[in-house]
Amino acid sequence: MPHKYNGARRHHIGKMKFKVTNWAEYEAGLRRRGSLTLWITPEALAGWAAPRRKTRGGQPLYSDLAIETTLMLGMVFGLRLRQSEGLLRSVLDMMALDLPVPDHTTLSRRARTWKPTARGNDRQHVANGRIHVLVDSTGLKIYGTGQWLEEKHGTKSRRGWRKLHLAVDADSGEIIAHSLTDQESGDASQLQPLLDQIDDEIGQFTADGAYDGYPSYDVVLRHSPGASVVIPPRSNAVERPNTQACCQRDDHLASMQADGRLKWQASTGYGKRALVETAMGRYKGIIGPRLRARSFLAQQTEAAIGVTILNRMLACGRPKSVRCQASAGATK
Template sequence: MPFKHNACRRHRIGKMKFKVTNWREYDTGLRRRGSLTLWVTPEALSSWQAPKRTTRGGQPRYSDLAIETALTLGLVFDLRLRQTEGFVTSVLKLIGLDLVVPDHTTLSRRANKPRAPNKRHSDRFPQKGPVHVLIDSTGLQVYGAGQWLEEKHGVKSRRGWRKLHLVLDADSGDIIAHVMTEQGAGDASQVEPLLDQIDMPIGQFTADGAYDGDPTYDTITNHSPDAAVIIPPRANAVERKDADLPSQRAHHIAAINADGRMKWQAATSYGKRSLVETAIGRYKSIIGRRLRARAFAAQQTEVALGCSVLNRMLACARPKSVRCKIVAV
């Protein structure tokens, strides 16, 4: 990244300034994020109760929609399960709806139910062309005092952390795919599960050096043969002379050896990868750096709802900023 090359003279480089062109709409959308105005559609009312079961087993009382609604409200307002039950009960009472609210025990049990990831379909999300995806991962702390015990008393904690892998649409800023794994999972190993959630063709795939390697290129090519893969090769990477046709990775190595890494980043628009890092910072500042659920399945549900909440908030308020020109005196 440019800031690494300019670290020794960063204090002499002026900070870039941006101007929001749609400030009035953006300001209104930011206020809408904190509004307590809720409405329930007739479709949601009819789907609150679980459909009649046709197979063997007990009849569930609440539908997945009711469970997800309660869990989402608790996640947005930072409430635990008992407080979520009371909050949803009071909200429905104020609206005047006679609906039975799931209790905290039901919410905890149903949160562990595995759910298939929502695929990003081109018919539901129309695009002008192939989508430009950005991918990155981050760590999320597991609920508990393990880190505090280790720092305070030097006790070896068994508590680890989870790894959240995100795929961002560079044009809209929406999170279009996500996977949560254990802390030992490699970044490149999750490219295929992430791309399986995207049914649209990929025009450009941008990631950092942790995804460098032939398995990543092969996975992207199998999904979208015409996709441009922008991944910086390792510093000691060399071109393969025995290949019949030079690969995209070979072109990147040749361009970096000829013009340098900085010019390669500018030519390939590698700087857009900072958008996915911004999305990760948005997740940790709004949803939180620590997972509340303790079971792995419930943590996956929590992460899925968190990504959905961020997309809804971004739909309410989306700034349009342009870089201000610096006039020399």
């Protein structure tokens, strides 16, 4: 029996094809992602030593920027902490730099207390306009009994997962905010922490139905009054009773009832939400679908450094594509 029994007689829709218009620039950016000079910057080497503390206790030897550089180097090339230590030591030896290299125990311990270094925001803010923010979440596996072992022996698994919440700029594709929570946290509960990390004014906010609810609209409008909030209401959603002011959620409900859900998606630009799905696919494809760290604080550090890696790779080069005009329509 074929994969699809009536496949020869089904109506097929041709797959959309795109052409990259800046292939030379994008290819050079892909090669630059593997350069060590991209990840070990002169700023990191200049701020390698930690500033002396004025309170009681031992003096730290490495700055947070040095810990971040070492962890980032290991995540980019898929190395464990010991291998990251060895790679960095060999690189510093070839550069003839007499700098101490943090050992794997120091990396494991400092990852639980790491804080982003104050280097300024590299993001270019929109001068005269507002940004389009896309928000979604995905799951990342953590350690525990494997699925095969659990299926075969019926053992109770301790395997869990974390939720990575991302906010993406629809125009640049950059991840502008993120948070890592446990698997019990709801998506809508992380809207305020994500918006607190965004300094730009929001012109349009787009999310899926998991964020549906009047509290989500209130959070976004408190951050950016006048923003357009595009969240598809649930199928059984009803309008808010006894309301005086016009609410965007009620407008979405009325539009869907009049024209249908598909027409509402086309009119509101809801299809751009696929870009945040692409960002989550990039994270799992480049960084990985699971977290290596054991403690929750170290896992948050790992996710934050992974987001930094993706943004730096994106800054090297981003493909600009245009849709190819199909010579024929759907095939049969």
